[in-house]
Amino acid sequence: MNPQKVISFETIRVVCKNCTLATLCLPMGLTPEDTERLDKIVKRNRPLHRGDYLFRSGERFRSLYVVKTGSVKTYAPSEEGGEQVLGFHLPGEIIGLDAIEKDHHICSARVLETSAICEIPFNRLEELTCCIPSLQHQMFRLLSKEIGHDTDMLLLLGKRNAEERLATFLVSLSRRLQRRGLSPNDFYLSMSRHEIGNYLGLAVETVSRLFTRFQDEGLLEVDRKHVQLKDLAALEAIVNGSQAEGDHQRRSS
């Protein structure tokens, strides 16, 4: 035996039960026994690195993926190189739900930074959901939540101006980080300005200009990927403020 042997992935069995994400992730609301059954089907592969794919658009659907650490972007590639970024996914968030219907992935997913990802083979999961009603219900809830989130995005893209979009993005990110025990007002972006713009339906230049403007207005400090929100209240006011004052942007109604 090597006396220098250090703690490794092999010796620490990472299980759902010990996972800090248990309250955000699939096991939410399951009994310890049911969590254990779920745990048995989860595959924990070695960490992926920036740019690695979880899956590509068009591939056969086999598994759902959950971010354990790091972050992932999903995007719909449209032929000749163009793409629409669909989401940025933080620890505890499930990826691949949109593939169930067609049995093929309709978007691609790649990690934005070194990330640990849990893989959940879907056919195994369906065996469990059949006999664990609370897990089935949790799956329904997660699928429904995804729909609700998409609804929010439709509203953002359909009715909000550039300023409101970026503010919404930042406030939403801040809240999600906070829920994961991280600082809500001091964080590093793992995605580029370009990806943010793509996600929000804006040109890179617009995103850049808005960051500058928000900084000039004292709402935040930004230095490359490093963002510090200085006035979250003001950002939140932008998010649901402009709607309060007299309904500009008549696209809406």
Next chain:
Amino acid sequence: MNPQKVISFETIRVVCKNCTLATLCLPMGLTPEDTERLDKIVKRNRPLHRGDYLFRSGERFRSLYVVKTGSVKTYAPSEEGGEQVLGFHLPGEIIGLDAIEKDHHICSARVLETSAICEIPFNRLEELTCCIPSLQHQMFRLLSKEIGHDTDMLLLLGKRNAEERLATFLVSLSRRLQRRGLSPNDFYLSMSRHEIGNYLGLAVETVSRLFTRFQDEGLLEVDRKHVQLKDLAALEAIVNGSQAEGDHQRRSS
């Protein structure tokens, strides 16, 4: 006994088994026996009329709804009167899936014309999905399909210009009507220009101008609610054409 008694809702028992929508709707892929079990929990209320609500945003979630005949719009009301139309629903389409997560409706649904609606109490449905694996799978598929549709809409709102949006709307509507055995190129719109614009993130005026332009270009004939698509191929070319030629609208990438 009244000799004049005519065929009524009471005498013709409408059941899923006889429903022409069986291949589009929840029973898709179920055995006749399972369809019968599903049928037992479906409530068929009397027809609703233009403007009637299926449910309102904020209400407790109890049931899913399926359009049997007619059409329904869903929309997210945002405080002071504004709204974002989320979708127009045709026969066989399920409404209310977004409410599962929060156990409250996050959007409102009202019928656009006289419509028959099937109501499916969700707690009863969950009892069935637990013991009918194919029904559970079908529910997962339907939820996933909704996510996929929202993804398409995000792409539409994030990356397409006004012309592409209206063309996409018309082509999509045409296909959905065709799948229901109706004419794909001669139909009546059950929604107003205003609602179309709201749905597509455009001003009413823009929608109106585009209809006029499409008509001038010979793509369609339009007379108020009555639309005849004259050149579906050209419309489809617009839908996935502009993307092919050199990636304008750099918002995308």
Next chain:
DNA sequence: ATCGGTGTTTGACCTGGATCAAGTAAATAA
């Protein structure tokens, strides 16, 4: 340290579609 290459910022300009303003036609009420 130097050299690309890529991501970001900033300025100048332009345009698609929103907004504003009438006018017209259909639907509903009286």
Next chain:
DNA sequence: TTATTTACTTGATCCAGGTCAAACACCGAT
């Protein structure tokens, strides 16, 4: 029937944000 409201169309104008261009800063590779 006529009055009133609501939906739709069309024209004129404006502007948020896209596009183009250039400079700059960082990062990995030689």
